[in-house]
Structure formats: C-alpha cells, structure tokens
Amino acid sequence: MFDPNRVCFFDTTLRDGEQAAGVNLNSAEKLQIAKQLEKMRVDVIEAGFPAASPGDFKCVQDIAREIKQISVCGLARTREGDIRAAAQALTQAEFPRLHVFIATSPIHMEHKLKLTQDEVLAEIRFGVSLARSLVQEVEFSGEDASRSDPDFLIKAFKVAVEAGATILNIPDTVGYATPEEFYLFCREVILGVEAKEGVIFSVHAHNDLGLAAANSLAAIRAGVRQVEGTINGMGERGGNSAIEEVVMALKTRADFYGVTVNLDTKKLYPVSRLVARLSGVAVPPNKAVVGSNAFAHEAGIHQHGVMAKRETYEIMRAEDVGCTPAVMVLGKHSGRHAFRARVESLGYNLDEVQLTKAFEIFKRLCDEKKETTDADIETIIADEIFAVTPEFHYELKDYTVHVGSGLAAAAVSLILNNQELKDAATGNGPVDAAYLAIKRIIKIEPKVESYRVVAATDRSDALGEAQVVLSYKGLQAQGRGASTDVIKASVKAYVNAVNRLYSVAAARGESLNGLNGKAAKA
Ligand code: KIV
Ligand code: ZN
Numbered sequence: 001m002f003d004p005n006r007v008c009f010f011d012t013t014l015r016d017g018e019q020a021a022g023v024n025l026n027s028a029e030k031l032q033i034a035k036q037l038e039k040m041r042v043d044v045i046e047a048g049f050p051a052a053s054p055g056d057f058k059c060v061q062d063i064a065r066e067i068k069q070i071s072v073c074g075l076a077r078t079r080e081g082d083i084r085a086a087a088q089a090l091t092q093a094e095f096p097r098l099h100v101f102i103a104t105s106p107i108h109m110e111h112k113l114k115l116t117q118d119e120v121l122a123e124i125r126f127g128v129s130l131a132r133s134l135v136q137e138v139e140f141s142g143e144d145a146s147r148s149d150p151d152f153l154i155k156a157f158k159v160a161v162e163a164g165a166t167i168l169n170i171p172d173t174v175g176y177a178t179p180e181e182f183y184l185f186c187r188e189v190i191l192g193v194e195a196k197e198g199v200i201f202s203v204h205a206h207n208d209l210g211l212a213a214a215n216s217l218a219a220i221r222a223g224v225r226q227v228e229g230t231i232n233g234m235g236e237r238g239g240n241s242a243i244e245e246v247v248m249a250l251k252t253r254a255d256f257y258g259v260t261v262n263l264d265t266k267k268l269y270p271v272s273r274l275v276a277r278l279s280g281v282a283v284p285p286n287k288a289v290v291g292s293n294a295f296a297h298e299a300g301i302h303q304h305g306v307m308a309k310r311e312t313y314e315i316m317r318a319e320d321v322g323c324t325p326a327v328m329v330l331g332k333h334s335g336r337h338a339f340r341a342r343v344e345s346l347g348y349n350l351d352e353v354q355l356t357k358a359f360e361i362f363k364r365l366c367d368e369k370k371e372t373t374d375a376d377i378e379t380i381i382a383d384e385i386f387a388v389t390p391e392f393h394y395e396l397k398d399y400t401v402h403v404g405s406g407l408a409a410a411a412v413s414l415i416l417n418n419q420e421l422k423d424a425a426t427g428n429g430p431v432d433a434a435y436l437a438i439k440r441i442i443k444i445e446p447k448v449e450s451y452r453v454v455a456a457t458d459r460s461d462a463l464g465e466a467q468v469v470l471s472y473k474g475l476q477a478q479g480r481g482a483s484t485d486v487i488k489a490s491v492k493a494y495v496n497a498v499n500r501l502y503s504v505a506a507a508r509g510e511s512l513n514g515l516n517g518k519a520a521k522a
Contacts, residue, residue: 017230040267064093078127087134104142132164139167154192175208186222202226212241332366401430446470466493
C-alpha cells in the first residue's frame with residue numbers, strides 16, 4: 001500500500017557509480033553486489049544502461065533474472081533502440097522498471113541535444129509512452145533538472161505522467177544545487193505538477209560541492225519520496241549521494257524528518273566494504289558512516305566520555321550500520337570458530353570449502369606475521385577466494401628480479417593451460433622489468449593506467465596490497481595482489497588484471513586480439 005511517509009532508496013552503484021573513472025566491475029562482481037543490495041532491502045537497483053554495450057545488457061539481464069525481491073531498473077535515453085534494449089534486458093525481472101531520461105536544462109538542450117523545448121517534450125512523450133507499452137513501471141528523469149527552468153520542468157513532468165511515468169526524478173546532475181535553494185526548487189516543481197496519487201518524486205544528487213546528501217535531505221523535506229544514490233557515494237567526478245549518509249541521517253534524525261525507510265542499515269558496512277573491494281575505490285578513513293574511523297575515538301577526553309556514557313560523543317551506534325565496535329585481535333592461536341565469526345562480521349558468507357581455504361591461508365600468514373588484522377583477512381578473501389576465473393587464466397609460477405645501480409632485470413614464469421611460459425626483460429626498477437617480462441609472455445601490451453601499493457595495515461610487516469589498472473583496446477581492468485613482499489604483490493596484481501581484462505572482454509562478447517591463449521603459447 002502507498003505510504004506517503006515512506007522514503008524509498010534507489011541504488012545506482014552499478015550504473016552511475018560504475019561511471020566513476022577507472023572503475024570497471026565485471027558481471028559476476030555486479031551480481032554479487034546486487035545480491036547484497038537486495039539483502040539490504042534497497043527498493044530499486046539500477047543495474048545498468050543496456051544499450052551502452054553488450055556487457056551492460058548482459059549485466060542487467062543477469063541481475064533481472066536473479067533478483068526477485070525488489071525492483072530492477074534499466075536506463076534508456078528517449079531513443080527507441082535504447083528503450084527496446086532496456087525492456088528486453090528486463091524481461092525476466094519480477095519487478096522491472098524502465099528509467100527514461102532526457103535533458104531539460106537550456107544549456108543541455110541547446111548545446112548537447114540541439115533541440116527546442118517542444119522537441120524535447122515530443123521526445124518525452126514518445127520515449128515514456130513506448131517504455132510504458134513495454135514495461136509496467138516507468139521512471140522519467142529530466143537530466144540537469146536543477147539548472148532547468150522550473151516551469152519547463154513542470155511541463156516536462158506533466159507530459160511524462162500523461163505518457164505513463166509514475167516516478168519523476170529531479171537530478172542535480174552537475175552537483176550545482178545548494179540545499180536551501182534546492183528545497184524551494186523541488187517544492188515549486190512538486191506543487192506545479194499537481195500529480196495524481198501514486199506518482200512519486202525522486203531526487204538524484206551529485207556531490208561536486210560536497211552537498212549531495214544535504215540536497216537529497218532538502219528534497220525529502222520538500223516532499224520527494226525516492227532518493228537515488230550509491231554505496232560509498234561512488235560515481236562520476238565528486239560522486240553521487242551516498243546512500244549510507246542519507247539513510248543514517250533519516251534514522252538518526254527521525255525526530256526532524258519524520259519519515260520511514262525499509263532499508264536494513266545493519267548491512268551498510270559490509271556492503272560498503274564489498275563495493276570498495278570490488279571497485280578498487282577505497283573508502284577514506286574519515287568517511288561518514290562507513291569509514292574505518294567513523295566510530296573510533298582517539299582523544300582521551302572523548303574516550304572517557306564514551307566510557308561514561310556512549311551518547312556523549314556517539315550519535316549512531318556502530319552496530320546499527322553493521323560495524324563491530326570491539327576490536328579483537330586474531331592470531332595463530334585463534335580457532336576456526338573465531339575466524340568464521342570475524343569473517344561473517346566483515347560481511348562475507350563463505351561456504352565450508354571457501355572458509356577452510358581462507359582459514360588455511362590465514363594460518364600460514366600468522367606464521368609470517370606477528371599479528372593479523374581485518375584488512376589482512378579481507379585481502380585474503382578478495383584475492384584468494386573471490387578471484388574471478390576468466391576464460392584465459394594465467395597463474396604466476398615464479399619470478400626473480402635483479403636490481404643494480406642502473407637498470408633492473410626480471411625473469412617471470414607463468415602457467416597457462418598447464419603449460420609454463422617464461423620470459424625476461426630489463427626495466428626501470430624491478431616492477432617495471434617484471435611487467436615488461438609479462439608483456440612478452442602474454443603477447444599483448446596493456447597500458448598501466450594506475451599503479452599503487454598500499455599496506456593492508458599500518459605495520460611494517462603488513463601484507464602489501466598492490467592495485468594496478470590496465471587498459472587495452474578500450475577496455476579497462478583492475479587487478480589486485482597481496483603479499484608481504486611488495487614486488488610479488490605487484491606481479492600478482494598485474495597477472496590478476498590481465499586475467500580480468502580477458503574476463504571483461506568475454507563479458508562484453510569481445511576478443512582482446514584473436515591471439516588469446518593460443519598465440520601466447522606459440
Ligand atoms: O546525473 C544524472 O542526471 C543521471 C541521470 C541519468 C538520472 O545520472
Ligand atoms: Zn547521475
């Protein structure tokens with residue numbers, strides 16, 4: 001039943017979030033995230049933009065097939081091809097939603113679309129009607145709404161409703177709005193549309209000025225009842241509105257907002273970690289709600305206050321966002337039971353075989369290090385348990401490096417289809433030399449877009465985690481590798497990224513070079 005006080009959450013991590021520079025999630029990773037979002041009870045998952053590529057189409061289709069409790073949405077421009085592709089990708093969804101958008105601001109209409117207002121209205125009528133003839137539920141967005149003339153946006157929304165849209169989205173596409181102004185803008189538009197019961201207004205805020213959550217909340221005050229956002233605020237430029245921030249503001253300040261939500265906030269922290277790990281976009285320690293320091297008290301006065309009465313310095317409880325406040329040190333004397341509890345508290349559901357494998361690796365690591373941390377455990381799970389298996393899968397067998405005062409030399413041997421492939425190269429430093437040796441083996445030349453090594457903990461004996469982003473033929477993939485030896489971590493990350501490049505290519509129905517594994521063996 002329609003509840004005018006209920007605020008719905010529309011998660012676009014897999015569509016707008018994935019548009020963040022350098023992020024490329026494969027279909028298995030997207031499905032893994034979608035399943036956790038479903039468990040967290042977001043109301044809608046925007047799974048992708050099916051017309052964008054065969055890979056995007058497949059992701060939406062896979063998610064539509066698997067996710068049965070909540071709505072699955074596909075994005076489309078007002079073009080016929082986009083709308084038919086989105087509708088087709090959503091065929092197996094239990095609750096499909098087609099999201100049609102076109103820009104409504106003067107700057108976009110004149111310079112990007114080169115359409116007059118009347119032409120844009122005709123596009124909306126056409127696109128929304130077609131979408132509605134194919135899919136039961138249609139959302140319409142006026143892109144760059146916040147810089148649109150409110151009277152024109154009202155007209156556009158009226159046309160969308162007449163054509164069958166029941167969700168009207170007000171995006172602050174470029175993060176230009178400020179809360180007070182946006183409240184008035186949304187209010188004016190909502191009142192002006194005079195929509196019939198059952199039509200919901202939505203907000204979609206970007207974070208260019210760091211105001212996305214504040215603007216989303218202002219819109220809710222104005223009567224909006226759907227918030228679009230992403231986990232960790234991931235997205236283009238400054239990102240999108242962070243779902244965890246908006247929902248925790250609504251819950252913590254329920255006295256002020258007086259609205260209800262269905263989202264299970266206890267899943268926020270595990271989902272945040274999952275998204276950070278798979279996307280490679282780290283969460284800053286001071287990030288609101290899900291940062292590693294969000295519930296940490298350093299100052300003695302604060303610690304004293306919290307010990308005396310928690311609410312002196314805590315407005316939310318760590319447990320309410322699924323974060324464990326007590327830090328328990330796990331080490332080589334810890335049993336499987338304690339290990340399982342820690343793994344579960346980090347948000348992983350490993351089956352017995354996966355747990356046994358992770359536990360064995362963990363025990364070996366305990367022999368190498370004095371103390372292990374959650375970050376070490378997460379790195380083991382990401383690297384060793386959830387690693388995707390691409391069609392062409394290289395494994396690192398061995399490597400050696402020699403570093404002199406000038407050039408460094410490296411020899412690497414990889415396994416492909418049970419066959420050992422070796423080569424050697426010189427380079428500027430050991431990592432560069434090893435990467436050149438790998439390129440000689442795999443016979444393709446991916447470009448390193450970014451490379452960084454981070455200590456999984458702040459101790460000198462920490463696992464080093466290397467992250468490398470490779471690009472090749474317009475595709476990008478990120479690889480990770482962990483080891484207490486940073487050169488080994490870097491080599492593992494590169495091999496992992498190469499494997500994932502093959503996965504990305506396969507997911508998109510593309511071939512990297514026609515050489516694939518066969519030529520590499522020659
Ligand atoms: O930011 C934006 O305007 C969008 C639309 C497609 C909703 O992402
Ligand atoms: Zn957006």
